[in-house]
Amino acid sequence: MDKIKIAVMGYGNVGRGVELAAGVSDDMELCAVLTRRDPSSVKIIGDTEVMRAEDFAVLKGKIDVMILCGGSATDLPVQGPEYARHFCTVDSFDTHAKIPVYYKAVDGAAKAGGNVSIISAGWDPGVFSLNRLYFEAILPKGVSYTFWGRGVSQGHSDAIRRIKGVADARQYTVPIESAVAEVRNGLCPKLNARQKHLRECYVVACEGADHERIRSEIVNMPDYFADYDTTVFFITEEEMKRDHSGMPHGGFVIRNGNTAGGAGHTIEYSLKLGSNPEFTGSVLCACARAAVRMKREGMCGARTMLDIPPVYLSDKPPEELYFSLL
Amino acid sequence: MDKIKIAVMGYGNVGRGVELAAGVSDDMELCAVLTRRDPSSVKIIGDTEVMRAEDFAVLKGKIDVMILCGGSATDLPVQGPEYARHFCTVDSFDTHAKIPVYYKAVDGAAKAGGNVSIISAGWDPGVFSLNRLYFEAILPKGVSYTFWGRGVSQGHSDAIRRIKGVADARQYTVPIESAVAEVRNGLCPKLNARQKHLRECYVVACEGADHERIRSEIVNMPDYFADYDTTVFFITEEEMKRDHSGMPHGGFVIRNGNTAGGAGHTIEYSLKLGSNPEFTGSVLCACARAAVRMKREGMCGARTMLDIPPVYLSDKPPEELYFSLL
Numbered sequence: 001m002d003k004i005k006i007a008v009m010g011y012g013n014v015g016r017g018v019e020l021a022a023g024v025s026d027d028m029e030l031c032a033v034l035t036r037r038d039p040s041s042v043k044i045i046g047d048t049e050v051m052r053a054e055d056f057a058v059l060k061g062k063i064d065v066m067i068l069c070g071g072s073a074t075d076l077p078v079q080g081p082e083y084a085r086h087f088c089t090v091d092s093f094d095t096h097a098k099i100p101v102y103y104k105a106v107d108g109a110a111k112a113g114g115n116v117s118i119i120s121a122g123w124d125p126g127v128f129s130l131n132r133l134y135f136e137a138i139l140p141k142g143v144s145y146t147f148w149g150r151g152v153s154q155g156h157s158d159a160i161r162r163i164k165g166v167a168d169a170r171q172y173t174v175p176i177e178s179a180v181a182e183v184r185n186g187l188c189p190k191l192n193a194r195q196k197h198l199r200e201c202y203v204v205a206c207e208g209a210d211h212e213r214i215r216s217e218i219v220n221m222p223d224y225f226a227d228y229d230t231t232v233f234f235i236t237e238e239e240m241k242r243d244h245s246g247m248p249h250g251g252f253v254i255r256n257g258n259t260a261g262g263a264g265h266t267i268e269y270s271l272k273l274g275s276n277p278e279f280t281g282s283v284l285c286a287c288a289r290a291a292v293r294m295k296r297e298g299m300c301g302a303r304t305m306l307d308i309p310p311v312y313l314s315d316k317p318p319e320e321l322y323f324s325l326l
Numbered sequence: 327m328d329k330i331k332i333a334v335m336g337y338g339n340v341g342r343g344v345e346l347a348a349g350v351s352d353d354m355e356l357c358a359v360l361t362r363r364d365p366s367s368v369k370i371i372g373d374t375e376v377m378r379a380e381d382f383a384v385l386k387g388k389i390d391v392m393i394l395c396g397g398s399a400t401d402l403p404v405q406g407p408e409y410a411r412h413f414c415t416v417d418s419f420d421t422h423a424k425i426p427v428y429y430k431a432v433d434g435a436a437k438a439g440g441n442v443s444i445i446s447a448g449w450d451p452g453v454f455s456l457n458r459l460y461f462e463a464i465l466p467k468g469v470s471y472t473f474w475g476r477g478v479s480q481g482h483s484d485a486i487r488r489i490k491g492v493a494d495a496r497q498y499t500v501p502i503e504s505a506v507a508e509v510r511n512g513l514c515p516k517l518n519a520r521q522k523h524l525r526e527c528y529v530v531a532c533e534g535a536d537h538e539r540i541r542s543e544i545v546n547m548p549d550y551f552a553d554y555d556t557t558v559f560f561i562t563e564e565e566m567k568r569d570h571s572g573m574p575h576g577g578f579v580i581r582n583g584n585t586a587g588g589a590g591h592t593i594e595y596s597l598k599l600g601s602n603p604e605f606t607g608s609v610l611c612a613c614a615r616a617a618v619r620m621k622r623e624g625m626c627g628a629r630t631m632l633d634i635p636p637v638y639l640s641d642k643p644p645e646e647l648y649f650s651l652l
Binding site: 016017020021023024025096099100103120125127129130131132133134136137138139140141186258259260261262263264265266267268269270271272273274275278279281282283286289304305306307308309310311313314315318319321322323325326 | 342343346347349350351422425426429446451453455456457458459460462463464465466467512584585586587588589590591592593594595596597598599600601604605607608609612615630631632633634635636637639640641644645647648649651652
């Protein structure tokens with residue numbers, strides 16, 4: 001069987017995660033890394049060719065899937081529909097409120113190109129969404145909860161870095177253990193934002209900056225911090241590098257539900273990720289495999305992980321999976 | 327939209343679980359319960375018609391799915407292929423070694439009848455199998471573990487009841503906490519049967535029976551108990567009724583895996599079920615919904631939960647699921 005040929009568009013943390021995941025997938029081959037930077041300035045792990053993003057057209061007919069590793073704010077809204085005309089694509093678009101609009105744009109382009117484009121893949125949205133769906137379909141009467149962390153939130157870290165006098169920052173989202181315990185024990189608590197998570201901020205201040213002002217600006221920042229109990233720690237640049245350069249993350253989705261005979265049930269799905277982008281890259285690779293199979297079956301248009309027959313994510317034939325996993 | 331019309335074949339604990347689950351599924355209607363007993367002797371919860379199993383043919387064209395709730399040892403090997411000719415079916419066939427043969431028999435019959443038959447649904451095989459597949463597809467380098475319990479094993483309880491001098495028995499499978507902790511901490515331990523689970527047996531002995539002989543026959547029984555640390559408690563009939571009449575179960579599937587950058591990841595799926603058969607009935611109902619949709623899309627043949635596009639399990643339209651769950 002021919003290997004699945006993939007290309008990566010955008011070489012940040014997730015692009016690197018895809019490169020690593022493709023390298024350990026026996027049925028996949030990374031054929032190109034595309035970048036908007038000067039290709040000669042981009043150091044990748046392996047020896048795949050690094051190309052300029054605008055030269056993507058030379059890959060038409062040569063690759064099976066383009067994995068889009070840009071950001072959801074400005075990259076994907078343009079790239080998703082653009083590349084879906086030319087290639088099967090996979091992305092991790094995660095701006096929740098804009099998913100319906102994004103889905104529609106990618107769906108139209110993918111149909112025009114006869115391609116399958118899997119959007120919003122990863123862990124949340126992604127495997128967490130999948131679990132919410134399975135939980136609700138099986139136990140329609142119940143309450144689902146999502147907790148994130150302990151892990152680094154890129155968005156919250158960036159928000160702190162924009163404050164005057166901040167040289168660097170890292171924000172950890174931390175689930176509140178007593179709340180998690182209540183949910184795990186099937187108590188179906190009502191929980192607001194502050195009762196579910198707290199926020200820990202590690203800040204390197206510029207020389208002479210007023211720590212108290214920075215702390216106040218952080219903890220009172222609307223949307224990001226004001227609705228949470230937030231703790232701010234000032235540390236040195238060396239401490240930041242030494243203690244906070246990993247990108248761990250994780251979390252859990254839990255459902256408390258009842259069946260009509262009165263029995264209570266608790267289902268939980270949890271992730272402890274040593275590296276958020278490496279795990280995300282691994283999910284995107286599995287979805288690339290599914291996109292290729294769905295296209296070979298004659299499908300086209302946008303899809304999400306909620307639509308993928310699970311066997312399509314594996315490199316093993318269905319009969320082997322039935323026997324080894326059922 | 328018309329409701330999905332289901333019938334239940336076999337009214338034991340799981341059949342009752344299906345009746346309860348269908349009752350709280352707004353898009354489903356239970357049309358008939360079929361039994362090999364005298365229908366007038368079968369008391370069900372609702373007011374659905376109870377029919378003789380051999381009269382099943384009157385339901386042709388009147389129901390969408392027949393849910394087969396018989397046992398895997400002798401009922402399903404006959405019923406699965408028999409009914410798949412006439413109806414879409416769902417079952418929970420769980421004799422692992424015979425799944426390939428059973429799949430083939432049901433697949434042939436379902437194709438001959440133009441039906442979709444979902445086999446081996448439930449929680450294990452079923453949602454646990456699904457998670458093993460997702461885990462492996464995302465993290466191909468790693469080790470998966472399954473722990474069952476604490477919960478009642480019907481097969482092990484029956485094995486004890488066959489011992490001379492035993493009036494009643496209940497066997498709990500109990501995961502060993504220290505082993506679970508090692509796995510959760512990502513240590514990838516090598517564990518044999520004895521290191522993963524222990525077995526707790528509650529026995530009501532007949533009057534005058536020799537407890538020591540019964541205990542010895544239990545703990546030395548090959549396959550069932552000899553490879554485990556087994557504890558036997560002798561209790562009264564009243565204690566059995568009072569403390570052991572529920573059917574709780576559960577367990578967890580855990581994978582420790584690494585991505586190629588060196589990061590370690592742990593994924594866990596866990597179930598705490600107040601009632602094993604009520605939960606199983608709920609899974610079978612969700613699969614019945616999927617079978618109907620797959621048939622409407624033109625598919626036929628045998629399928630497993632590993633083949634079902636997740637959205638087909640839900641009563642909500644895909645666009646609504648994308649927006650509420652992604």
